[in-house]
Amino acid sequence: MGLVQKIVTWSRIKSPWIIHFNTGACNACDIEIIAALTPRYDLERFGVQLKGTPRHADVLVCSGPVTRQIKSRLRRIYDQMPEPKFVVAVGTCACTGGVFDGCYSVESGIDKVIPVSAYIPGCPASPKAIIDGVVKLLTSLEDKEDKKK
Amino acid sequence: MHKVVIPIGPQHPALKEPESFSVTLSGEKIMKFSARLGYNHRGIEKACEERTYIQDVYLTERICGICSHSHSTCFVQAVEEIAGADIPKRALYIRTLVGELERIHSHLLWLGVAGHEVGFDTLLMYTWRDREVVMDILAMLTGNRVNYGINTIGGVRRDVTAEQGKAILKAMDTLEERTNYYIQIATKETTLIQRLSGVGLLSNKDALKLGAVGPTARASGVDRDVRRDDPYAAYAEVKFKVITDNHNDVYGRTLVRVGELLETYKIIRQIIKKMPEGPLTVKVPRKIPAGEAVSRYEAPRGEDMHYVKSNGTEKPDRVKVRAPTLANIQTVAKMLEDRQLADLPIVIAAIDPCFSCTDRLTGIRHAGKRSKSVLKWEELHAYSIRHYREHGIDFAELNKKMRKALK
Numbered sequence: 001m002g003l004v005q006k007i008v009t010w011s012r013i014k015s016p017w018i019i020h021f022n023t024g025a026c027n028a029c030d031i032e033i034i035a036a037l038t039p040r041y042d043l044e045r046f047g048v049q050l051k052g053t054p055r056h057a058d059v060l061v062c063s064g065p066v067t068r069q070i071k072s073r074l075r076r077i078y079d080q081m082p083e084p085k086f087v088v089a090v091g092t093c094a095c096t097g098g099v100f101d102g103c104y105s106v107e108s109g110i111d112k113v114i115p116v117s118a119y120i121p122g123c124p125a126s127p128k129a130i131i132d133g134v135v136k137l138l139t140s141l142e143d144k145e146d147k148k149k
Numbered sequence: 150m151h152k153v154v155i156p157i158g159p160q161h162p163a164l165k166e167p168e169s170f171s172v173t174l175s176g177e178k179i180m181k182f183s184a185r186l187g188y189n190h191r192g193i194e195k196a197c198e199e200r201t202y203i204q205d206v207y208l209t210e211r212i213c214g215i216c217s218h219s220h221s222t223c224f225v226q227a228v229e230e231i232a233g234a235d236i237p238k239r240a241l242y243i244r245t246l247v248g249e250l251e252r253i254h255s256h257l258l259w260l261g262v263a264g265h266e267v268g269f270d271t272l273l274m275y276t277w278r279d280r281e282v283v284m285d286i287l288a289m290l291t292g293n294r295v296n297y298g299i300n301t302i303g304g305v306r307r308d309v310t311a312e313q314g315k316a317i318l319k320a321m322d323t324l325e326e327r328t329n330y331y332i333q334i335a336t337k338e339t340t341l342i343q344r345l346s347g348v349g350l351l352s353n354k355d356a357l358k359l360g361a362v363g364p365t366a367r368a369s370g371v372d373r374d375v376r377r378d379d380p381y382a383a384y385a386e387v388k389f390k391v392i393t394d395n396h397n398d399v400y401g402r403t404l405v406r407v408g409e410l411l412e413t414y415k416i417i418r419q420i421i422k423k424m425p426e427g428p429l430t431v432k433v434p435r436k437i438p439a440g441e442a443v444s445r446y447e448a449p450r451g452e453d454m455h456y457v458k459s460n461g462t463e464k465p466d467r468v469k470v471r472a473p474t475l476a477n478i479q480t481v482a483k484m485l486e487d488r489q490l491a492d493l494p495i496v497i498a499a500i501d502p503c504f505s506c507t508d509r510l511t512g513i514r515h516a517g518k519r520s521k522s523v524l525k526w527e528e529l530h531a532y533s534i535r536h537y538r539e540h541g542i543d544f545a546e547l548n549k550k551m552r553k554a555l556k
Contacts, residue, residue, distance in 0.1 A: 022166050024189050027505045028214020028295040030165065031258065035284070038261075038277035052162025069188045070167055073159050099211050102199075103192040124214060124295050 012058060012084075013141050015047035016134075019057035019081075023074050024106065025064030028124035029091035033061060036127035043131060046138065054080040059137070060114075063124075065093040065100045066107040078114045086117040086137060090130060095119045150175045155490075159188050163266070163494040166504040170497075177489050182482045189508040197468035202228055202302055202437060205465065209455070212470060213506040214295050215258065218244075218251045219448035220455070220470070220506075221300045226381060227444035227457040228302050228465075232433050238383070239427045240304035245383040246317075246420045247290065247299050248446075249413045253324065254283045255449035256406045256413075259501045260331060263403065266495045267344045272334070279327045282320050289313060304430030314421045321414045328410045335403050345400035349484040349496035352397055359483060362476045363451020364409065365500045367393045368401035375447035387419045399499040406501075435463045439547045448473055450501045460542050472506030 022030050036043050037050055051057045054077045066074060078087070089110040092098035097108030110116050120133035153174045159167035167188040173181035193212055197205045210221040222244055229236060257280040264272025284294045290313060291297035299305050309317075334341065351361065356369035366373055374391040376384045392408035394401040441458040451473030460466040477500040484496050537544060 021160055022189070024167070024191055025505065026211045026214040026217070026296075027166065027503060028211070028217065031215060032295060035277065035281070039274050040278060040281040054160070064189075065191065067188060067190055069190060070159065073167065073188075077160055099208055100191050100193075100196070103196045105190055105192045123211075126294060 013138055015049065016058045016086075016138065017049050017051045017056055018059040018061050018088075019051050019054050019077075020061045020063075021074065021077055023062050023064035023070050023094070023110065024067035024100075025091060025093060029063035029094070032124045032127055033063065033090060033130060036130045041127040041131060043134065046131075046135065048134060054078075055082065057081055058085060059134075060085065060087045061090055062087060062094050062110045063090045065097045065103075066110060066113055068105045068107065071107060071113055074110075074113055086141075087114055088118045088120065088133060088137060089116045090120045090125050090133075092121050092123045092125075095121050098123060152180065157493070163497075165262070166502075168502075168504045170493075172485075172490065172493065174490060177491070179485045179488050179490060179493070182485045184478055184481070186478070186504065187508050189505045191508075194468050194470060197465055199464065201435070201463045202465065203435075205468065206300055206302060207298065209468075209470070210296050210298065210300075213472070213503050215255050215503055216251065216448040216450060216453070216506065217296045218247050218299070219446050219453050220472075222248060222382070223444050223446040223448075223453050223455040224457065224468070225300045225302055226446070227442040227455050228437060228459075229433065230442040230444065231440040231457065231459050232302070232437050234303050234431055234433045236304055237428045237431060238425045239308075240429050241383045242420055242424045243305045243307075243309055243429070244300065245387070246309065246417060246424075247287070247297060248382065249416050249420070250283055250287055250290075250317075251297075252413050252449045253410060254280055254287070255501075256410050257283070259406060259449075259498075260403070263399075263495065263498055266498045267341070269341065276331070279324065282323055286317055286320050289316065301430065303433040304428070306429070308429055309424070314424070317417065318421055321417055325411065325414050328407060328414075332407050332411075335400075335407055342400060345398065345403060345495070346396070347398055347400075348488070348492050349399045349402075349499050350397050351480055351484050353395075355483050356397075356480065359479045360476050361451075361480045362473050363448070363501075364402055364405045365451065365477045365480060367391070368405045369397045370395045373452075375445045375452050379445055381444075381446065383420065386423065387416050389416050399495055402499050436461060437463070437465075439544075439551065450474060450503060450506075451477060453506075460537075461547070466542075470506075472503065474500065474503045474507040478502065478507065 020033055089095050093100055094110050100106045101108045118133050118137040120129050122129050155172045158164050158169040169185040171183050172179055206221050209224040210217045212220045257276045261273040261276035288294045291299045299307055351369050353370045356366050356371050370393055372393050377391050389412045392405050394405050437459040439459055439461040444455045446453045453473055454471040456469040457465055458467040
């Protein structure tokens with residue numbers, strides 16, 4: 001691996017930028033994601049920063065069972081993100097559809113629309129679980145990089 | 150000047166939820182504002198009809214994660230009214246307690262988001278730190294930080310112990326001190342006052358005409374609060390003031406919400422002091438007798454309304470939800486008329502929108518047909534009678550039976 005590539009990988013793992021997208025959630029997971037970013041839990045100590053546009057983000061954090069209305073938008077946002085990109089599904093709804101499974105306007109899970117790298121269950125997923133999930137995702141990336149070497 | 154139409158959303162840094170707005174601009178001035186709802190539509194009302202009443206309690210809780218207790222209480226109240234259940238006092242007190250704790254967390258959350266929208270991120274970090282105090286209390290009482298699952302048909306599922314009561318009172322003291330600090334910021338900090346004053350004006354007349362509810366209406370001098378006007382749970386037995394304000398702008402809405410926080414602490418202290426002993430639940434049959442009821446609840450964002458119609462089975466016949474944001478979203482267009490584009494995020498945030506609550510509407514379009522068909526009221530009525538007869542339910546018969554039973 002070239003030196004430039006090494007630096008890029010290192011910085012990607014040390015400071016992943018995330019974008020949060022509500023795909024039809026009830027807001028519970030969303031407020032827990034923001035709670036994870038604010039002082040008590042403070043995800044920023046792992047270099048995680050919330051961004052406003054998909055074009056700046058490495059990780060797409062989704063909450064919600066994916067409603068039919070939002071499906072095409074979710075795809076579009078995923079396509080707009082630069083490679084390599086990762087998707088984290090926060091909450092039971094985002095993982096499997098949860099209580100909304102079987103409703104006429106939901107797709108029951110992010111992975112029905114786009115590939116998902118990490119699942120964080122819970123209704124809603126607590127900030128502690130979200131931090132755990134994000135750290136596990138980052139560690140798995142580190143392992144992958146080690147294996148490549 | 151040349152007009153420009155700007156689409157905002159469904160994904161936009163200023164929006165926390167997927168909603169789409171279309172803003173027509175002339176220069177920087179907003180000429181027209183229209184909202185397109187529905188991205189969060191999950192079909193909860195229909196899903197309620199396919200699940201049992203007990204399952205619906207948990208489903209209605211997930212209409213909105215921020216005011217989850219509001220929705221579940223509102224639903225449970227309607228069902229209990231149909232069933233004619235007499236809820237134990239202690240259960241009503243615990244419902245009120247959790248409802249008020251929820252109001253604290255929601256208002257603190259709003260204060261932070263409002264700060265964020267005007268570029269005052271320090272306020273966001275401060276309020277969200279203090280909000281964790283309430284979240285800990287809620288987790289201690291109910292076992293979950295959000296979506297508490299404390300309501301059940303006929304009462305509540307968990308008791309409040311004496312130690313928990315003490316912990317709540319202690320937390321209230323901490324929060325009151327912090328809230329007084331926020332009041333100081335809101336009333337003395339010049340930059341904040343200047344940014345919020347005169348933004349998103351909604352006159353008293355317009356608030357009434359557009360049917361605004363909650364803090365949005367109260368900041369325009371509309372003295373309305375379901376907790377006082379139509380008391381439910383234990384609100385008839387506690388003393389509190391309804392905060393109103395005549396600023397008519399975002400600044401007024403901030404003052405109302407911060408003022409409500411102080412009233413909420415008072416209510417919680419009274420509840421803990423007065424909480425009667427007794428059972429937590431009464432038994433309510435799984436099959437709810439035929440009937441209908443409307444229930445009202447003052448959610449943190451305003452009046453929430455649930456309509457439940459039962460048909461004598463264990464599943465409801467129809468559930469209708471009118472969430473507060475649906476009433477308030479109409480006012481945003483009025484507030485933004487002739488205003489600057491830069492005011493848009495804070496004006497939208499000032500009604501404390503919750504689109505998860507709101508997205509209940511669907512238009513029906515026949516496949517193959519281009520036009521939307523509209524049924525007249527009589528046709529709809531006849532259609533519904535026909536539909537239920539086909540499904541073996543005859544309301545005329547049921548009504549006769551009810552009348553007999555009532556005699």
